[in-house]
Amino acid sequence: MPDNAAPLLEVADLKIEFRSGRETVYAVNGAGFSVRPGETAAILGESGSGKSVTASAIMRLLQCPPAFIAGGAIRFKGDDVLAMPLNQWRRRCGREIAMVFQDALAALNPVFTVGWQIAELFRAHGERSGKKAEARAVELLARVGIPDPVNRARDYPHQFSGGMRQRVMIAMAIALGPDLLIADEPTTALDVTVQAQIMDLLQDLQKEIGMAMILITHDLGVVADVADHVAVMYAGRVVERGKVRDVLGKPAHPYTLALLESVPQLQQNSQSLRPIVGSPPDMAAPPSGCAFHPRCRFATGECKVKLPPKVAVAPGRVAECHHAKSVFNGG
Amino acid sequence: MAQITAEQEAVAIRRGLSWWRLLLRDPIALVAALWLCLLALCVLAGPELFGKAATALNLRARNLPPGSIEHGWLMILGADTLGRSMLARLIVASRNTLSIALISVLVAMMIGGFLGLIAGYIGRTVGNVIMRLSDIIQSFPSLLLAVVVLYMLEPRVGNLIIVLAITRIPSYLRVTRAEVLEIRERVFVDAARALGGSRAHILFRHITPVVAPTLLTILTVDFAIVMLAESGLSFLGIGIQPPEITWGLMVAQGRNHLSQAWWLAFFPGLAIMFATLSANVLSNWLRIATDPVQRWRLEAPKGGDA
Numbered sequence: 355m356p357d358n359a360a361p362l363l364e365v366a367d368l369k370i371e372f373r374s375g376r377e378t379v380y381a382v383n384g385a386g387f388s389v390r391p392g393e394t395a396a397i398l399g400e401s402g403s404g405k406s407v408t409a410s411a412i413m414r415l416l417q418c419p420p421a422f423i424a425g426g427a428i429r430f431k432g433d434d435v436l437a438m439p440l441n442q443w444r445r446r447c448g449r450e451i452a453m454v455f456q457d458a459l460a461a462l463n464p465v466f467t468v469g470w471q472i473a474e475l476f477r478a479h480g481e482r483s484g485k486k487a488e489a490r491a492v493e494l495l496a497r498v499g500i501p502d503p504v505n506r507a508r509d510y511p512h513q514f515s516g517g518m519r520q521r522v523m524i525a526m527a528i529a530l531g532p533d534l535l536i537a538d539e540p541t542t543a544l545d546v547t548v549q550a551q552i553m554d555l556l557q558d559l560q561k562e563i564g565m566a567m568i569l570i571t572h573d574l575g576v577v578a579d580v581a582d583h584v585a586v587m588y589a590g591r592v593v594e595r596g597k598v599r600d601v602l603g604k605p606a607h608p609y610t611l612a613l614l615e616s617v618p619q620l621q622q623n624s625q626s627l628r629p630i631v632g633s634p635p636d637m638a639a640p641p642s643g644c645a646f647h648p649r650c651r652f653a654t655g656e657c658k659v660k661l662p663p664k665v666a667v668a669p670g671r672v673a674e675c676h677h678a679k680s681v682f683n684g685g
Numbered sequence: 686m687a688q689i690t691a692e693q694e695a696v697a698i699r700r701g702l703s704w705w706r707l708l709l710r711d712p713i714a715l716v717a718a719l720w721l722c723l724l725a726l727c728v729l730a731g732p733e734l735f736g737k738a739a740t741a742l743n744l745r746a747r748n749l750p751p752g753s754i755e756h757g758w759l760m761i762l763g764a765d766t767l768g769r770s771m772l773a774r775l776i777v778a779s780r781n782t783l784s785i786a787l788i789s790v791l792v793a794m795m796i797g798g799f800l801g802l803i804a805g806y807i808g809r810t811v812g813n814v815i816m817r818l819s820d821i822i823q824s825f826p827s828l829l830l831a832v833v834v835l836y837m838l839e840p841r842v843g844n845l846i847i848v849l850a851i852t853r854i855p856s857y858l859r860v861t862r863a864e865v866l867e868i869r870e871r872v873f874v875d876a877a878r879a880l881g882g883s884r885a886h887i888l889f890r891h892i893t894p895v896v897a898p899t900l901l902t903i904l905t906v907d908f909a910i911v912m913l914a915e916s917g918l919s920f921l922g923i924g925i926q927p928p929e930i931t932w933g934l935m936v937a938q939g940r941n942h943l944s945q946a947w948w949l950a951f952f953p954g955l956a957i958m959f960a961t962l963s964a965n966v967l968s969n970w971l972r973i974a975t976d977p978v979q980r981w982r983l984e985a986p987k988g989g990d991a
Binding site: 410413415441444445446447448449452453455457460461462463464465466467474475478479510512523526527529530 | 871872873875876877878879880881882883886890891894895975976977978
């Protein structure tokens with residue numbers, strides 16, 4: 355994929371707050387990344403880092419209030435998503451952009467058969483003939499690898515296993531051949547072997563349809579396997595972004611470095627893991643300066659008072675850290 | 686061999702048994718359904734078949750106690766103070782009683798449910814206006830409301846239905862709104878939105894089917910309340926006017942003769958009770974049968990607590 359192609363989705367300096375009573379939670383504080391057609395971008399971060407909120411904001415699923423988009427822009431195919439009338443955006447949802455949720459059981463309506471639900475998607479998007487819609491649903495179930503699709507279409511979500519359910523969810527998401535699929539921790543609720551199958555399925559479908567994918571995850575292994583680009587999020591900011599191989603191979607942000615050090619590796623001989631000390635910040639009262647400084651071993655006085663600038667350590671590599679260059683070179 | 690058949694049955698069950706077979710498996714629900722069918726027959730054909738018998742006076746059979754057939758089998762449940770057959774009158778009264786009750790609860794459910802959906806899903810100003818309207822209806826004593834309205838309008842069947850429906854709307858409205866408030870936060874609603882579902886689509890295709898069983902349950906409970914409310918209005922003389930009869934009116938009239946002829950109030954009361962009971966039993970069965978997650982309870986083979 356050429357690096358200079360126009361981005362399909364561009365998130366720039368996105369700021370999202372949740373205001374409740376006296377407290378304001380700064381969930382996302384200036385996240386920026388972009389996805390080009392056909393490529394896979396991963397958003398990597400621990401719980402509470404703002405990755406799912408960002409995804410919901412892109413799909414415009416946030417309840418406003420309590421959520422407020424305090425700043426920034428989301429552009430999809432050049433159109434400003436946040437400024438677009440909601441109806442217009444909803445019409446494009448499903449056709450051009452779709453989403454896979456973490457918990458497929460919760461994301462499927464419990465009172466309808468899965469065949470009906472998929473067929474309903476076609477009907478909602480203009481298919482007149484109910485028979486045709488159902489036939490397409492069965493076809494789709496077969497395509498995502500559900501055995502005996504004709505009969506399984508008549509089953510309800512609770513009658514499927516976790517992996518099969520996620521396949522159904524994926525079937526619905528890709529039904530209309532979207533250009534961009536947002537997968538919000540699609541494999542977190544599944545066991546490891548099923549995770550691998552689901553990721554393979556997603557990659558196969560991605561190639562077949564030629565869609566781009568945003569993969570939201572906290573699993574470094576999955577990122578390394580499937581993503582082209584990665585944006586590492588911490589405390590609502592994208593602290594580092596770049597090509598996956600570069601970022602994971604030679605991190606420029608202390609947080610990425612710490613993440614990598616906390617993962618067990620086969621090659622390293624019995625070196626003990628180095629966990630990240632402390633806990634993620636309370637986003638109602640984020641730390642001054644760089645949000646990572648209380649847990650960072652590179653932190654200096656500057657980090658406590660000044661928000662780090664975006665440092666371009668290499669072509670296509672940006673890290674938000676005062677010491678990015680030294681981490682990049684020395685880490 | 687036995688295992689294979691059990692397996693085959695399990696497969697057949699997973700694919701869903703027909704409504705018929707499901708109903709046959711639950712004797713209590715079956716009895717309730719049969720009873721309601723019988724009542725439906727009475728409603729449809731009763732007044733045509735027994736209209737004459739219900740109004741024919743037989744002064745020799747005045748206050749005839751139930752259990753004797755010397756005045757014909759129609760007198761099996763006794764006769765009233767004018768010697769009219771209780772059985773025939775019960776059958777004839779079923780049309781008025783059940784149609785008033787059924788239509789008013791249905792109307793209340795549709796209006797209340799619809800407004801509740803809107804109040805719950807759209808919320809804000811529209812929702813507030815709807816909820817305050819419901820408060821107004823609720824803060825008004827329903828009997829007083831009925832008396833006022835029926836005094837101004839004529840006490841006809843149609844007006845009675847309107848009054849009874851209006852007083853029942855708030856309960857549907859509140860329950861629906863509460864359910865919608867919960868359901869709209871569920872992930873599958875977000876998923877439907879993320880896949881391009883419009884507001885109306887989500888409301889009617891995704892939320893309504895989840896709320897519907899609850900409404901159905903309230904409907905059957907309300908069914909009894911409305912029948913009793915109607916008898917209360919009849920008792921006050923602003924409900925159904927004689928010579929039209931309803932079960933409620935029969936109870937109200939029989940109350941005066943309770944010490945000499947208990948059957949005058951007892952049998953219509955029994956009819957109300959059985960109609961309500963079977964409606965409740967059947968709705969409970971329906972609620973389980975239409976819930977895909979609960980349905981196995983009806984489908985599971987009887988015997989042995991697996």
